[in-house]
Amino acid sequence: MTRLAQVSDLHFGSEDPATTETLIHELNRARLDLVILSGDLTLAARNDEFERARDFIDRLEAPTLSVPGNHDITPWNIPERMFQPYKRWRRHVGEDLEPTWFSDDVAVVGLNTARRMRFKLDWSRGSLSRAQIRGLGARFEGAARHAFRIIVAHHPFLEEEDGEFATKPKAIVQRAQRALAAFVDERVDLVTAGHLHRTYAAAFQTPPATAAVVTEVGEPQHRVTVIQAGTALSSRTRGEANAFNLIEIEAGRMEVHPVSWTGVKWERAADPLVRIDHPSATTP
Ligand SMILES: [Fe+2]
Ligand SMILES: [Fe+2]
Known part of the structure; x- marks a missing residue:
């Protein structure tokens, strides 16, 4: 079995140190193949917050794959924000803002949606460029045919x-509809995101008009499932406990199980949030 965890919105700077220790212990105990960190590692991109995030990453036994969040670009140092927005991220987390991780049964591709500024007042909102969307096919080059695409x-x-x-x-995120259509084209199975500090799942399917055409030539509709993770450590929760998502893959089936902090221990939800069979399992 391949096991991944999606850990989001750690927000070092507002973490509870005792809960941090339990989270590191829990992630190491789960014997994970990969820990996905889906942005907002810090509260305000301060160096001491990034140092705590780095220490957290170093203490994990599994490799990590991280993409930046809006909180990981300094809000205080405007010249740095404009001209070197990822300076601190690169120093503490990694050079690559859009890493990939491939194994026999999963292909994970990171996309950076954080922006240093927008032409609207709300700079916290994310965006994908046309180039990022166009380049998606190349990002999955080399992925195994039976690998789940994340x-x-x-x-x-x-x-x-x-x-x-x-x-x-x-x-x-800006251009979400265009990106989702590209995810369908690239047979993406799962999209993992954060930012809202809420756990939920939603699905996107080829619109019926297109699907009818596609079905005529014998190809099934493709469904992209989106999962949101709660905040793993921050006290800035929105009515939910701290949580992360555990993603388990075995024999062509992928399940996502939210794991929440009860105040005493990390507890796995009784039922999976989503269960996805690999499209190749239902088509020859
Ligand atoms: Fe956040
Ligand atoms: Fe965010």
């Missing part, structure tokens, strides 16, 4: 529609 980004792609804190459309 995208990692900080900002959300789909709203939570019925939840207590229904997502505001402006929290959704």
Whole structure:
């Protein structure tokens, strides 16, 4: 079995040190193949926050794959924000802002959605460029045919529609619809994101009009599942406990299990948030 964890919005600078220790212990105990860190490692991109994030990464036994969040670009040093927005990230976390990690049964591709500025006032909102979307196919080159394809980004792609804190459309990453269509084309199975500090799942499917055409030539509709992770450590929770997502892959099936902090221990949800069979399992 391949086991990944998606750990999001750690926000070092607002963490509880005791809970941090339990999280490191829990992630090491799970014998993970990869820990995905989907942005907002810090609260305000201060060097001491990045140092604590680095220490956290160093103490994990599994390799990590990280993409930046909006909080990981300094809000205080404007020249640095404009001209070297990832200086601190690169020094403490890694050179590559969009890393990839491939194994026999999973291909994980990072996308950087954090922006140093936008032409609108809200700089916390994320965006994907046309070039990032166009380049997606090349990012998956070399992935095994039966590998589940996973995208990692900080900002959300789909709203939570019925939840207590229904997502505001402006929290959704810019060009989300275009990106989701490209994810369908590239047969992406799962998108993991954070930013909202809420755990939920949503799905995107080829629109029916296109699907009818596609079905005629014998190819099934492709479904992209989006999962959001809560904040793993920050006290800035939105009515939910601290949580992360455990992703388990075995025999062509992928399951996502939220794991939440009860105040005493990390507890895995009774039922998976999503269960996905690899498309090749249902098509010859
Ligand atoms: Fe966050
Ligand atoms: Fe964020």
